[in-house]
Amino acid sequence: xxxxxxxxxxxxxxxxxxxxxxxxxxxxxxxxxxxxxxxxxxxxxxxxxxxxxxxxxxxxxxxxxxxxxxxxxxxxxxxxxxxxxxxxxxxxxxxxxxxxxxxxxxxxxxxxxxxxxxxxxxxxxxxxxxxxxxxxxxxxxxxxxxxxxxxxxxxxxxxxxxxxxxxxxxxxxxxxxxxxxxxxxxxxxxxxxxxxxxxxxxxxxxxxxxxxxxxxxxxxxxxxxxxxxxxxxxxxxxxxxxxxx
Amino acid sequence: xxxxxxxxxxxxxxxxxxxxxxxxxxxxxxxxxxxxxxxxxxxxxxxxxxxxxxxxxxxxxxxxxxxxxxxxxxxxxxxxxxxxxxxxxxxxxxxxxxxxxxxxxxxxxxxxxxxxxxxxxxxxxxxxxxxxxxxxxxxxxxxxxxxxxxxxxxxxxxxxxxxxxxxxxxxxxxxxxxxxxxxxxxxxxxxxxxxxxxxxxxxxxxxxxxxxxxxxxxxxxxxxxxxxxxxxxxxxxxxxxxxxx
DNA sequence: CTGTATCCGTGTTGATACTG
DNA sequence: CAGTATCAACACGGATACAG
Numbered sequence: 001x002x003x004x005x006x007x008x009x010x011x012x013x014x015x016x017x018x019x020x021x022x023x024x025x026x027x028x029x030x031x032x033x034x035x036x037x038x039x040x041x042x043x044x045x046x047x048x049x050x051x052x053x054x055x056x057x058x059x060x061x062x063x064x065x066x067x068x069x070x071x072x073x074x075x076x077x078x079x080x081x082x083x084x085x086x087x088x089x090x091x092x093x094x095x096x097x098x099x100x101x102x103x104x105x106x107x108x109x110x111x112x113x114x115x116x117x118x119x120x121x122x123x124x125x126x127x128x129x130x131x132x133x134x135x136x137x138x139x140x141x142x143x144x145x146x147x148x149x150x151x152x153x154x155x156x157x158x159x160x161x162x163x164x165x166x167x168x169x170x171x172x173x174x175x176x177x178x179x180x181x182x183x184x185x186x187x188x189x190x191x192x193x194x195x196x197x198x199x200x201x202x203x204x205x206x207x208x209x210x211x212x213x214x215x216x217x218x219x220x221x222x223x224x225x226x227x228x229x230x231x232x233x234x235x236x237x238x239x240x241x242x243x244x245x
Numbered sequence: 246x247x248x249x250x251x252x253x254x255x256x257x258x259x260x261x262x263x264x265x266x267x268x269x270x271x272x273x274x275x276x277x278x279x280x281x282x283x284x285x286x287x288x289x290x291x292x293x294x295x296x297x298x299x300x301x302x303x304x305x306x307x308x309x310x311x312x313x314x315x316x317x318x319x320x321x322x323x324x325x326x327x328x329x330x331x332x333x334x335x336x337x338x339x340x341x342x343x344x345x346x347x348x349x350x351x352x353x354x355x356x357x358x359x360x361x362x363x364x365x366x367x368x369x370x371x372x373x374x375x376x377x378x379x380x381x382x383x384x385x386x387x388x389x390x391x392x393x394x395x396x397x398x399x400x401x402x403x404x405x406x407x408x409x410x411x412x413x414x415x416x417x418x419x420x421x422x423x424x425x426x427x428x429x430x431x432x433x434x435x436x437x438x439x440x441x442x443x444x445x446x447x448x449x450x451x452x453x454x455x456x457x458x459x460x461x462x463x464x465x466x467x468x469x470x471x472x473x474x475x476x477x478x479x480x481x482x483x484x485x486x487x488x489x490x
Numbered sequence: 491c492t493g494t495a496t497c498c499g500t501g502t503t504g505a506t507a508c509t510g
Numbered sequence: 511c512a513g514t515a516t517c518a519a520c521a522c523g524g525a526t527a528c529a530g
Binding site: 264297298299310311313314337338 | 491492493494495496502503
């Protein structure tokens with residue numbers, strides 16, 4: 001049995017090496033590190049702060065426990081995250097990105113900005129709190145936000161986030177909602193519907209899916225700050241044009 | 246046999262749907278589009294212009310013909326690239342990114358910038374011409390390049406590229422070397438060794454791996470324009486520090 | 491040259507069960 | 511709650527051979 005384990009480990013190590021791209025390009029190396037299925041989404045979920053194993057399972061619909069275990073081990077080995085224990089009295093294991101892991105955020109911004117133009121993007125899927133936070137950081141239109149100075153709180157499931165809008169920039173972090181001018185409470189998908197789906201705030205409120213507390217005029221302006229780019233042409237259209245031209 | 250094919254197609258379509266992330270996050274959708282093995286590298290190779298099937302096979306060491314076929318089909322279906330025929334007398338099939346596909350370049354820049362800090366990055370691997378061009382666009386230090394106005398040509402295998410340095414920015418495209426102040430000839434990996442590996446130009450020249458024609462002082466300055474970021478801490482170091490702190 | 495067909499090893503997944 | 515262990519199904523990737 002031990003022999004079996006050893007040969008298995010050697011076999012998987014060997015194939016892991018074979019599955020890497022034999023390519024000096026740094027982008028290809030990034031895929032060696034983050035390209036396995038689920039890896040990037042695990043990192044995404046940790047971008048807003050440390051999480052427990054069970055949190056990650058809940059926030060990544062479809063991942064199985066053993067795959068999550070493998071990804072966490074691999075990402076830790078590469079120095080992208082750290083497994084540690086919260087100090088007592090919590091004393092529970094959590095996974096936390098390293099500084100370098102945190103610096104992967106521009107990757108999500110580039111991916112998100114680009115894919116927002118995809119004709120086949122379906123936004124009516126599960127949406128995690130971390131995704132919402134990252135998307136706001138990504139999609140804020142600096143021009144539309146200039147001159148706005150405000151604090152907006154979000155209650156998304158069990159977590160709370162505070163956003164500070166200053167001079168066309170946005171800063172969002174998990175934490176208490178002290179001093180918020182406005183607080184939005186609801187599932188991430190509903191907040192997203194308001195920001196990106198052009199669903200009127202009062203409709204969401206009337207449906208009981210979203211709760212607003214505080215400066216409602218601020219809320220009305222806030223939902224206009226995240227314009228989506230135009231969709232790319234559907235597959236085939238571009239080809240037809242090329243043939244016609 | 247036809248029945249077999251049909252059921253196979255249905256089966257693969259079904260699993261393709263299952264293998265997508267059930268996630269509204271745009272970054273997750275980007276992974277649905279580009280996350281399959283080799284997909285992103287195929288796009289990378291096309292970032293510098295249309296290529297033929299055989300070119301892609303050559304420039305992607307390790308990809309197999311059927312995988313390349315599948316990826317090209319998938320990327321075409323999503324509207325990321327187009328298969329077309331070059332006009333006579335060439336009259337050969339080529340693959341070309343759509344406008345939207347070209348807009349994926351920031352993804353490579355984010356991935357490359359981040360992975361350049363990886364402790365496990367091994368730059369002594371095969372290096373394609375497209376990778377070199379993208380890496381120069383990514384890593385140019387605008388500060389170091391200010392005030393520099395020059396045209397530098399590259400002969401990399403069968404292809405030639407002309408870079409225009411203007412006011413801290415770089416523009417590189419495939420094309421003739423007309424009006425170049427300097428021309429570098431050699432394999433992409435050797436040029437990379439000069440730009441990123443701090444290998445002196447005259448050593449590479451003496452070894453017969455690189456040829457310089459034109460303004461040699463310009464060459465000496467050019468190779469200083471692409472500084473690499475500091476490596477992240479090795480896996481374990483950060484963890485130790487966290488435990489110690 | 492441009493792919494397609496086929497075979498096979500194996501990684502991924504999801505389920506179940508189990509440990510601490 | 512936080513994983514580990516095992517297993518079966520299956521599609522994917524890779525190599526080779528082959529076809530238009």
